[in-house]
Amino acid sequence: MKPNVYITRKLPLPVVEKIKEVCEVRMWDEEDIPVPKEVLEKEIENVDGLYCLLTESIDKELLSKANNLKVISNMAVGYNNIDVDAASGKGILVTNTPGVLTETTADLTFALMMAAGRRLVEASDYLKAGKWKTWSPMMLTGQDMYGATLGIIGLGRIGESVAKRAKGFDMDVLYYNRSRKKEAEEELGIHYRDLETLLKESDFVCVLTPYTPETENLIGKEQLALMKSSAVLVNTARGGIVNEGDLYHALKSGEIFAAGLDVFKEEPISLDHPLLTLPNVVVLPHIGSASKKTRMNMANLAADNLLQGVERKTPKHLVNKHVIEEGLSY
Structure with a gap:
């Protein structure tokens, strides 16, 4: 039977x-x-x-x-x-x-970094709305990835794959993990930092740690306040690791430059969620592995x-x- x-x-x-x-x-x-x-x-x-x-x-x-x-x-x-x-x-x-799904999710993480940092979705909407009238020196200027400092929170398989991609952009890669990975440090040429230091030094921060009781709200008001005003935060791990209310206020006030999000605490995210009102956030419907x-x-x-x-x-x-x-x- x-x-x-x-x-x-x-x-x-x-x-x-x-x-x-x-x-x-x-x-x-x-x-x-x-x-x-x-x-x-x-x-x-x-x-x-x-x-x-x-x-x-x-x-x-x-x-x-x-x-x-x-x-x-x-x-x-x-x-x-x-x-x-x-x-x-x-x-x-x-x-x-x-x-x-390691390489596919790493691809999407990198895509979100570029889209949020270079304001690609905002620029596309700007053109489609008929706002593009002429070339202007500072129109829709974003953040460079080449030569920037990338901070990876959670150096698992996906984190390591993102680090490999970052090396092609000549990025200085920092990471924070529950335990140090000295072999990966040597192989990838990356550097360990505690979370506070990583947030202070990074131009781009990628959240790639598993969701656990210990990582719930790992990135909140205090952590966002440590980041550069030019920094970009990307989360392709799980919703709930980043406090969405605190992130909204950080983005709204200009405390950080932009964010790219593929995951949310509640999925699907409500269409009246405050984050969806902001021009400096790129949001996706949890498609990290969607090839x-x-x-x-x-x-x-x-x-x-x-x-x-x-x-x-x-x-x-x-x-x-x-x-x-x-x-x-x-």
Whole structure:
């Protein structure tokens, strides 16, 4: 008898067919609308595997309704949408999709740095609104990236890839991380700084650290006040790491020059959010990994994790490894 799985969003057909070879599949068939909570509560009752996205909150209450669940496969690197402790307590494996989106997200991070620093979206809107009447020496002037100082907060895979790109722009790269990475310092020619010093010295600051209780509101009023008035802040990690209210006031008052944001505390961000009223912020709908190749790789990796879990094999990308090590899984 095939194991039963539920997929919380419409996936490309080849990925679904791969899962169907092993499992009985039910799938929420709306591409752009998250599965309603009441539907997910019913579907999770008797499935062996759950394939989900960051848009689904897999909390303790939902997991209490799961009777046979063996694995939760999250199609994302982050997994703060899942109560991992609650899942572990029930012997449920939790998996993610690291590695495959590193270079794509690094590309987008660099694109946001350039777009915000050089005011590209503002300039495009300026032209489209018919405001461009003549060339002017200081019209829409922005910040140079070449030769500037880049501060990276969180030197994981993506942080290192951003640092490599920065070297092509002859940037001086600083980083702040939970622990120093001396091998990366030597290999990439980058320099460690404490957070306060990094914020003071950097022309561009990229937030690339995971979202945890320790990093929530890591960048707030005090940290923004340390930055240069010409500085650009970019966040392609997770919403909640940067305090959006404090960022709005820093941008509005000219305390910092600009910001580029791909992630927000609440997603999708409300259209009446104050940040969307500012000309010096470039906002994107969480598309850090949104290249066709990368998204297919993510979808397939999440499918592999799911299949390994329902077949009682150890998934390659297992978040809560202690469940296997301590013999807690079903």
